Amino acid sequence: MGAHLPSSGSRRRSSRQRQGFTDINVTPFVDVMLVLLIVFMVTAPMLTAGVQVDLPDSSAPAVESKEETLSITIKRDGSIYIQETQVLEIDLITKLRAISKEKENTRIFVRGDSRVEYGDIMSIAGKLAEAGYTKVALITEQPSGKR
Secondary structure (H helix, E strand, O other): OOOOOOOHHHHHHHHHHHHOOOOOOOHHHHHHHHHHHHHHHHHHHHHOOOOOOOOOEOOOOOOOOOOOEEEEEEOOOOOEEEOOEEEOHHHHHHHHHHHHOOOOOOEEEEEEOOOOOHHHHHHHHHHHHHOOOOOEEEEOEOOHHHO
């Protein structure tokens, strides 16, 4: 035997219902962000490819890096590229310093075609070390059976 008597709280509730719903709907925002995430996940590997070379195989684990990197590529014919721009070997360090804004802790990936002499690749790596760049990695590909 109970009865429900209107209280002052129920009057407040009814006045709130008359004011309307004022929350922001974030669903469209989340949808757009998920689409952008997928787009960037698909396009990011294509952006880091750079100049096309036939990399040697290696079973070494992949290098994970969250910091900004520069890529130096040595093609089969001996031409050298910083990112996708061809440079002369004599201008390599000068242009590299200009791009990296004198930051010697910039991570540099050296990519050499599998038919380029090992000494030529190590000559470039030695010049980078002499210039003070200590974070240098040689890039290879995983053997086809390990992908």
